[in-house]
Each structure stands twice: as structure tokens, then as C-alpha cells.
Amino acid sequence: MEHLKKLFGGNLRQFGMLITLVVMVGLFQILTRGRVWTPTNLMNLLNGNSYILVLAIGMVLVIIAGHIDLSVGSVAAFVGIVVAIAMRDWGVPWWAGILLGIVLGAVIGAWQGFWMAYVGIPGFIVTLAGYLFFRGANQFVGKSNTVPVPEAFQVIGAGYLPEWGPDTGMNNSTLLVGVLAVVALAVFQIRGRAKLVRVGAEVPPMWATITRIVLLSLVIVFVTIMYASGRPGTSFPISGLILVALVFLYSFFSQKTPIGRHIYAVGGNRHAAELSGVNSKTVYFLVMVNMSTLAALAGMMFVARSTASGPFDGVGWELDAIAAVFIGGAAVSGGVGTVVGSMVGGLVMAVLNNGLDLMGAGADWKQMIKGLVLLLAVAVDVWNKQQGRPSITGLLLRRRAAQQMVSDIAEPTEETPPVEDVTQKV
Amino acid sequence: MTGADVILEMRDIVKEFPGVKALDGVSLTVRRGEIHAICGENGAGKSTLMKVLSGVHPHGTYSGEIVYEGRTAEFHNIRASEHAGIVIIHQELALIPELSIAENIFLGNEVRGRLGIDWIEAHRLAREVMARVGLTDDDPDTPVKTIGVGKQQLVEIAKAISKNVQLLILDEPTAALNEQDSAQLLDLIRQFRDQGITCIMISHKLNEIAAVADSISIIRDGHSVETIDVQPGVPVDEDRIIRGMVGRELTSRFPDHESHPGEVLLEVRDWTVRHPVVQERLVCDRSSFFIRRGEIVGFAGLMGAGRTELARSLFGRSYGIWESGTMALDGRPIAPKSVAAAIDAGMAYVTEDRKTLGLNLLDTIRTTIVSADLKRIAPGGVIDLNSEFEAAEKYRKELRIKTPTVNEGVVKLSGGNQQKVVVGKWLFTEPELLILDEPTRGIDVGAKYEMYGIIGALADAGKGVMVISSELPELLGICDRIYTVRKGQITGVVDAGATTQEELMRLMTTTATSTAA
Numbered sequence: 010m011e012h013l014k015k016l017f018g019g020n021l022r023q024f025g026m027l028i029t030l031v032v033m034v035g036l037f038q039i040l041t042r043g044r045v046w047t048p049t050n051l052m053n054l055l056n057g058n059s060y061i062l063v064l065a066i067g068m069v070l071v072i073i074a075g076h077i078d079l080s081v082g083s084v085a086a087f088v089g090i091v092v093a094i095a096m097r098d099w100g101v102p103w104w105a106g107i108l109l110g111i112v113l114g115a116v117i118g119a120w121q122g123f124w125m126a127y128v129g130i131p132g133f134i135v136t137l138a139g140y141l142f143f144r145g146a147n148q149f150v151g152k153s154n155t156v157p158v159p160e161a162f163q164v165i166g167a168g169y170l171p172e173w174g175p176d177t178g179m180n181n182s183t184l185l186v187g188v189l190a191v192v193a194l195a196v197f198q199i200r201g202r203a204k205l206v207r208v209g210a211e212v213p214p215m216w217a218t219i220t221r222i223v224l225l226s227l228v229i230v231f232v233t234i235m236y237a238s239g240r241p242g243t244s245f246p247i248s249g250l251i252l253v254a255l256v257f258l259y260s261f262f263s264q265k266t267p268i269g270r271h272i273y274a275v276g277g278n279r280h281a282a283e284l285s286g287v288n289s290k291t292v293y294f295l296v297m298v299n300m301s302t303l304a305a306l307a308g309m310m311f312v313a314r315s316t317a318s319g320p321f322d323g324v325g326w327e328l329d330a331i332a333a334v335f336i337g338g339a340a341v342s343g344g345v346g347t348v349v350g351s352m353v354g355g356l357v358m359a360v361l362n363n364g365l366d367l368m369g370a371g372a373d374w375k376q377m378i379k380g381l382v383l384l385l386a387v388a389v390d391v392w393n394k395q396q397g398r399p400s401i402t403g404l405l406l407r408r409r410a411a412q413q414m415v416s417d418i419a420e421p422t423e424e425t426p427p428v429e430d431v432t433q434k435v
Numbered sequence: 436m437t438g439a440d441v442i443l444e445m446r447d448i449v450k451e452f453p454g455v456k457a458l459d460g461v462s463l464t465v466r467r468g469e470i471h472a473i474c475g476e477n478g479a480g481k482s483t484l485m486k487v488l489s490g491v492h493p494h495g496t497y498s499g500e501i502v503y504e505g506r507t508a509e510f511h512n513i514r515a516s517e518h519a520g521i522v523i524i525h526q527e528l529a530l531i532p533e534l535s536i537a538e539n540i541f542l543g544n545e546v547r548g549r550l551g552i553d554w555i556e557a558h559r560l561a562r563e564v565m566a567r568v569g570l571t572d573d574d575p576d577t578p579v580k581t582i583g584v585g586k587q588q589l590v591e592i593a594k595a596i597s598k599n600v601q602l603l604i605l606d607e608p609t610a611a612l613n614e615q616d617s618a619q620l621l622d623l624i625r626q627f628r629d630q631g632i633t634c635i636m637i638s639h640k641l642n643e644i645a646a647v648a649d650s651i652s653i654i655r656d657g658h659s660v661e662t663i664d665v666q667p668g669v670p671v672d673e674d675r676i677i678r679g680m681v682g683r684e685l686t687s688r689f690p691d692h693e694s695h696p697g698e699v700l701l702e703v704r705d706w707t708v709r710h711p712v713v714q715e716r717l718v719c720d721r722s723s724f725f726i727r728r729g730e731i732v733g734f735a736g737l738m739g740a741g742r743t744e745l746a747r748s749l750f751g752r753s754y755g756i757w758e759s760g761t762m763a764l765d766g767r768p769i770a771p772k773s774v775a776a777a778i779d780a781g782m783a784y785v786t787e788d789r790k791t792l793g794l795n796l797l798d799t800i801r802t803t804i805v806s807a808d809l810k811r812i813a814p815g816g817v818i819d820l821n822s823e824f825e826a827a828e829k830y831r832k833e834l835r836i837k838t839p840t841v842n843e844g845v846v847k848l849s850g851g852n853q854q855k856v857v858v859g860k861w862l863f864t865e866p867e868l869l870i871l872d873e874p875t876r877g878i879d880v881g882a883k884y885e886m887y888g889i890i891g892a893l894a895d896a897g898k899g900v901m902v903i904s905s906e907l908p909e910l911l912g913i914c915d916r917i918y919t920v921r922k923g924q925i926t927g928v929v930d931a932g933a934t935t936q937e938e939l940m941r942l943m944t945t946t947a948t949s950t951a952a
Binding site for chain 2: 116204205207208261264266267271273274277278280281282283284286287288344345349363
């Protein structure tokens with residue numbers, strides 16, 4: 010167990026969710042007699058969920074900042090219909106349509122951010138208003154009709170990478186992406202480690218770094234071959250590539266830029282952040298602008314996939330995105346959460362959906378099971394925190410660390426906040 | 436000591452938390468009708484011991500024996516201990532601010548009528564217990580949030596009395612009170628003793644303990660050190676208590692330090708600020724003062740005098756509504772309108788309220804230290820995690836923050852170490868002027884001594900240091916000059932070497948403006 014920790018470092022809680030995900034995939038693979046782990050199904054899984062995951066990226070930042078956004082589904086639908094009409098009726102080319110959608114999303118975000126940050130209305134209320142308003146606006150603009158979008162536009166939701174080069178029996182673009190991913194992984198891991206050594210920080214042993222690179226590379230290779238070996242003309246989906254790019258961008262943004270740190274600071278303790286020179290209003294504003302921009306993108310990806318924009322697009326998306334974020338380990342009270350965690354949370358929901366679909370379960374069962382899974386995931390988390398241990402592994406590790414601490418650190422209980430405080434962080 | 440006299444005996448209490456033995460065989464004997472003080476550094480196990488006693492840590496989660504009123508007590512929760520007449524009043528008051536005094540007193544213990552709560556009877560009983568704690572002028576219907584901290588503390592005690600308390604436990608009862616309210620509270624505790632209520636009091640303030648305690652038990656690192664019986668008329672040996680608490684001789688409570696004041700660093704003139712809500716109230720009223728480089732300047736005043744308000748209004752107008760007045764740093768006029776601007780100008784403010792205003796308790800030491808100046812470790816807008824680590828390590832070593840690594844969460848640190856992290860966070864911004872608001876509140880004797888050393892070193896490095904403190908001996912011990920503040924006005928300035936607590940108290944309580952020194 011300790012070796013596992015060394016291998017993956019950092020956050021064991023997310024790791025636990027990752028294991029759950031893998032176990033679920035395996036379970037459904039058996040229950041459906043092998044229909045989960047096929048190229049086609051994996052492509053569907055990504056195409057059919059990437060827009061929710063894009064929403065979850067924005068949502069986790071909103072939730073870390075201590076708010077919530079209920080309007081994302083309506084905003085996505087509104088942007089979708091406006092872009093569809095712009096391309097059909099005003100002769101806007103597909104790329105300008107995407108640009109228009111992004112700008113429109115940002116403007117909507119600025120509108121909501123203004124009420125939230127500068128007027129001081131709680132995000133819940135502002136976005137509840139947005140939820141109602143933009144749903145109505147979608148149906149007003151589209152006259153409750155379905156508006157088709159051009160084929161070029163459909164690429165962002167249902168497109169695949171091109172075929173080229175020698176006939177390998179697989180999709181060469183996907184293979185290339187896979188190879189690049191492995192190289193990038195190795196370079197980043199080794200460079201990161203070297204840097205740590207340079208400043209004299211604690212580093213995991215070399216074997217751990219190498220094993221980690223090998224293991225993760227194997228995973229990438231495995232997934233790459235899976236996606237590359239679909240029927241001709243298919244590959245790793247474009248929507249999946251957009252998602253992966255966004256995950257990297259936002260992980261970097263949230264962890265390694267001052268404004269990203271400020272989101273955590275404001276969510277963790279707004280007053281302390283303000284007295285450290287953080288402008289919390291700016292943070293709230295930007296988080297909302299970002300959320301609606303991503304909602305716009307998600308809306309367009311969905312419209313592209315379903316080839317048309319309709320009056321009921323985006324219904325219930327906000328709740329799926331919020332569920333993904335909380336399953337991914339974020340706290341209701343703010344200050345806690347990660348982009349990657351939310352992705353794992355979103356995938357857990359997606360695989361559950363997909364697996365139950367393949368097993369032929371009805372919508373009634375799916376809803377009930379998803380509800381229970383959300384409750385269970387958060388309950389396990391809360392229970393762990395009440396016990397004061399992140400996991401069994403964490404307990405073992407802490408015991409060891411604590412023994413070093415006993416002599417020079419004060420008894421933790423007197424200074425730690427009472428249990429009630431901790432349990433609020435779900 | 437005969438058995439009949441003893442109300443409570445705790446024998447060999449051992450309480451373990453994962454990896455930490457908080458209590459390791461502590462014994463405590465409390466006689467009926469005495470005031471029993473418990474002393475110990477933060478983390479010594481005082482609060483844990485009281486939690487064991489009051490059932491917060493239920494029977495079975497600790498080992499050892501509790502004999503209360505001659506019987507072995509096995510409390511499974513707070514309700515059980517309260518039923519037996521043991522009531523604990525925590526440091527952080529457990530009142531609901533929106534509810535009235537009467538509602539708070541009977542919260543969880545409502546006066547039942549035939550149909551729901553009998554409010555008429557509740558009011559009558561409330562007045563009765565309020566009278567016993569000296570809250571005679573207040574209406575039981577007054578919302579608790581509108582009365583001061585001192586009175587809130589009394590409401591807590593009234594609540595305890597309404598439960599027919601036999602053994603009253605007070606955890607740092609005067610921590611948030613000013614001198615006057617503290618004195619009143621101590622008087623009240625004496626009255627209770629005379630009425631036969633036994634009191635256990637946890638306190639850091641040795642002078643208060645010396646004033647009221649009949650016996651004093653000292654705990655260090657989860658062990659009982661000794662119990663001192665106070666003889667009437669014989670003054671308590673405070674040094675003996677300190678020795679017991681820290682386990683070593685403290686030759687002096689303040690490190691030797693000689694200041695070498697240089698040029699004037701901060702000059703404030705006619706600073707006037709309005710209250711953010713009650714706008715006709717001036718929280719700072721034409722305040723003028725200056726701080727030299729290398730000088731430690733104290734600000735003394737009763738609670739609510741406007742010292743924190745003054746500091747925070749200077750610090751980027753983070754409190755109140757600025758009305759008029761100027762400030763200059765190094766002779767250059769500045770007018771920072773935001774905290775960020777104040778930080779850029781070279782100011783730093785260490786808040787009096789570490790947990791709610793100073794720290795994000797979810798953060799690690801490492802991320803906290805750099806949090807007030809992320810720009811400096813983010814060339815090109817990308818945070819360099821190595822610079823972050825180096826900065827955190829630097830202050831861990833310089834300030835001697837006790838932690839296995841800088842990746843530890845701040846929530847796990849003791850009060851003194853948390854305070855060091857906050858100071859480290861501000862030193863990282865490389866300020867010229869440091870405003871320290873109650874820098875030693877809630878930290879133990881040893882950590883205080885270290886904090887004084889840090890303050891001295893800052894002055895030696897040519898910074899200007901402004902210290903706000905409610906502990907007059909502390910101000911007298913470390914400052915060069917002391918300004919006194921009353922109702923938003925600076926009422927005097929004295930040379931710390933040539934004044935007394937009495938004179939400071941006089942200046943803090945009178946309006947007469949003396950001439951500047």
C-alpha cells in the first residue's frame with residue numbers, strides 16, 4: 010500500500026475514486042459479456058459525455074469558489090440555438106459560429122458574474138434566474154423548433170481524426186496522438202523529478218518514478234490501440250481531444266497560476282483571502298465568465314453531435330455536472346476540489362449510465378442507481394473525514410508521520426476545529 | 436484531604452488519538468467548592484482532559500477512572516454529564532447570535548408548558564438566572580448579537596446555572612474580554628464559590644489564576660506535573676507555574692532587546708474613519724502618530740477602543756469608510772485603497788483573529804506562506820512550485836515552525852506555529868511596516884517568548900513594527916513607545932521604559948489628550 014502511495018503520490022482520495030472507476034468498467038464488462046470495452050462503445054462514451062465533462066471543468070471552479078451554477082444547461086441550449094440560427098439564416102461560416110458562441114457565452118457569464126460579484130446576490134439565486142431566463146430565451150429565439158447545423162460544424166461533437174500514411178490496420182492519427190502522449194508523459198515526469206532534486210525537496214525514489222511512467226504508458230498504449238482499432242474512418246473522437254486539452258489547460262490554470270490559487274483561497278476563507286490582497290469580486294466574476302463560456306462550448310459540442318439544436322437541449326445538465334464535481338471530491342462549502350477529480354467523478358457517472366444502458370436497464374433504474382451512487386460516494390467521503398482519516402492507507406501513513414511529530418508538535422485535537430466544521434466539507 | 440471534600444477525582448486518564456497520546460496518565464483531584472485552575476501550554480492536554488470529563492469524548496474512548504460525587508462516572512455524551520451537574524463553557528461561545536438571551540439560556544433545555552414552550556415561565560426563570568450573573572439591566576428578549584462579548588460570556592454562565600450546575604468548567608473564560616469585563620467575571624466566579632459551586636478554570640493568564648484560584652494543577656505534554664494548594668494571603672509563585680508548564684526555567688518573559696530607531700517610516704495625520712454600518716460613529720477620530728524604522732510601537736486600549744479598526748483602515752481601507760487624513764511611508768504620501776495596494780506599498784497586517792481572518796485552514800504551510808504575494812513566485816504568470824517550496828522552507832527555518840514538512844496542513848499546527856506561519860506569510864511580502872494585531876493571542880508562554888524574539892529581530896532589520904495588544908505587560912515588555920487609544924482617539928503616547936500599567940490604564944480610560952512625546 011505504501012508503495013502505491015509512492016507510485017501515485019498526492020491524493021489518495023481521488024485514487025480511490027479511480028479504482029472505483031476501473032472496478033466498475035471491469036464489472037460491466039463482465040455483466041454485459043464484453044460489450045463495454047469495445048472501440049465503438051468507448052467512442053460513444055466519450056462523444057456522449059464530453060460535453061458534461063466540459064461543464065464539470067467549469068463547475069468545479071465555481072464550486073471551489075464556494076458557489077454553484079444552475080444555469081449551465083439553459084445557457085448551453087441558448088447558445089446552441091443562437092449559433093445554429095446564425096449559421097442557417099445569417100450565412101455565418103462554421104468557424105465564426107463557434108467564435109460567436111464562445112463570445113456569447115462570455116457575455117452571458119459577465120452578466121451573471123456582475124450580479125453575483127458586484128451586486129452581491131448569491132450565485133444560487135443569480136443562476137436560478139439564469140436557468141429560467143435562458144431556457145425561455147432558447148425557446149423564444151428558436152420558436153421552440155429544432156434547427157439543424159451544417160456538417161462542418163458537426164466535427165466538434167461527432168468528428169474523428171483523419172486517416173493517412175501507411176496502412177497499419179489502425180487509425181494512424183490516433184496512434185500518433187498516443188505516441189506523443191507517452192513521450193510527453195515521460196519528459197514531464199523526469200523533468201519534474203529533476204527539478205525537485207535541484208531544490209532539495211523530498212522526492213519519490215527513482216524506481217517509483219520509472220514504474221509510474223511505465224504503468225501510465227501502458228494505460229495510454231492500451232487506450233490508444235482500443236481507439237485506433239475501430240472501424241475505418243473512426244479514431245479518438247475530436248470531442249475527446251477538446252476535452253483532454255481543456256483538462257490539461259484548466260489543471261494547469263487552477264494549480265499553477267495566481268488567479269487559480271485565488272479561487273481556492275476565496276473558497277477556503279474569503280475574509281482571509283481578502284486580507285491577503287485577493288480581490289474576491291474579481292475572482293467570482295471571472296469564475297462565472299469562465300463557467301458560461303464553457304457552457305457555451307458544451308452546448309455547441311452537443312448540438313454538433315446531435316446535428317441540430319432543439320428546445321430541450323441541456324435539460325438537467327447542471328445536475329449531472331454538479332454530481333460529477335461532488336463525486337470527484339469537491340466540498341459543498343468551497344475551497345476543495347480538482348479538475349482531474351471532477352473528470353473521474355464524471356466518468357464514474359458516464360460509465361454507470363453506459364453500462365446500465367448496455368444491460369438494458371430502463372431510465373427509471375438508471376436514475377435511482379445514479380442517485381444512490383452520488384449519495385454513497387459523498388457519504389464515504391464524509392465518513393472518512395469524521396474518522397479523521399482519508400483512507401486506510403492514509404491512516405497507516407499518518408501513524409508513521411505522527412510518531413515523528415509527537416515529540417515536537419502539540420496535540421492536534423486542541424487546535425483543530427471541532428468535528429462539525431470538518432463535516433461541512435463534503 | 437478527606438474523601439467527603441472531594442467532588443471529582445480523575446485517575447490515570449489516558450486518551451489517544453490516531454498516532455498521538457494526548458493524555459498519558461493525568462490525575463486530577465478537585466475539592467468541593469473550590470476554584471481549581473488548570474494550567475499548561477497549548478497542546479498540553481487541558482481541553483482534552485475537560486472533554487473527557489464532560490463526555491465529549493465518551494466513556495470507553497479513554498482509559499482511567501472518573502469518580503464524581505463519590506460514584507464512578509461513565510458519561511457517554513454531554514447530556515449525561517450535564518444531567519450530573521457538570522457544565523462546560525467553551526472558549527468559543529456556543530450562543531446563537533440571532534436568538535434572544537432567554538432563548539439562548541433555555542436552548543436544548545426548554546421550559547415545557549402544557550402546549551409547547553411556556554415562554555412566560557421561561558422569561559421569569561431567565562430573569563432569575565440573569566440576576567445571579569449580574570445581567571440585571573438587560574431584557575431577556577434582547578438578541579444576543581447586540582450585546583458585547585463580556586455579556587455574552589455571562590449569558591453562557593447563566594445558561595449553565597439554569598441547568599443546576601454543580602461543577603462549572605470554564606475554558607479560557609477571559610480570553611476575549613477586556614480587563615474590566617475580566618475582573619467582573621472573576622468576581623462572579625468567586626461568588627459562585629461562596630454559593631458552593633465548584634469551578635474548574637483553564638487559563639493562560641497567570642495573574643488571573645493567582646487572583647482567584649484555590650488550587651492550581653499543572654499539565655505538561657499530557658502528564659500531570661503538580662498541584663499547588665494556594666494558601667490564603669500567600670501570593671502565588673507565578674514563576675513556579677511557568678516552570679511547571681514549560682518544563683524549564685524561563686529567566687525572563689521577554690527577550691532582551693535594544694531598539695535603534697532610525698528615520699520616520701510611517702506618518703499618519705488626522706486619520707478619520709467612519710463605522711461601516713453605523714455611519715455617524717467615528718471609529719478613528721483625527722488620529723495622528725508616527726513609527727520610526729527599527730522601532731516597536733505599541734497601541735494600548737480597551738476592547739472596542741478602535742485599535743484594530745485603525746490598523747485595518749490603514750491597511751488598504753479594509754475596514755470602515757475613510758473620511759479624511761493622510762499617511763506617508765518613508766516621507767512619501769501614499770493612499771492605498773485596496774489591500775493589494777497596501778501590500779505593494781510595503782505594508783503587512785497580521786490579524787488578531789488567526790482562524791477566521793488570517794488563515795485558510797484548508798491550505799498547507801507551503802501554499803499559505805506565498806499566498807499574499809503570488810506574483811513574486813510566478814514569473815510570466817505561472818507559479819514556480821520550486822520557488823514556492825524554497826520560500827516555505829526559508830521561513831520554516833527562520834521562524835522555527837515545528838512541522839515535519841511544509842506540505843503539512845496548517846490546521847494541524849498548534850496556535851503558536853500557526854501564528855508563525857501567518858507571520859511568515861507576511862514576511863514573504865518583504866514589508867517595511869508590520870502591523871501585528873494581538874500577535875500572541877491564544878498562544879502559550881514558550882511560543883510568546885519566541886514571537887517577541889521575532890518582533891525584535893524585525894525591528895533590528897530596520898522595519899517599523901506596530902503592535903496592538905490587550906496585555907499591558909506585553910506592551911511594556913517589548914515596545915519602545917506606546918500610544919493609548921480610547922473611543923477612536925489617540926489619548927496619549929508614552930515612553931515604554933518610563934511608564935507603568937497604571938498610567939497606561941489611566942490614559943486608556945480618560946479623554947484628556949496629553950502632548951505627544
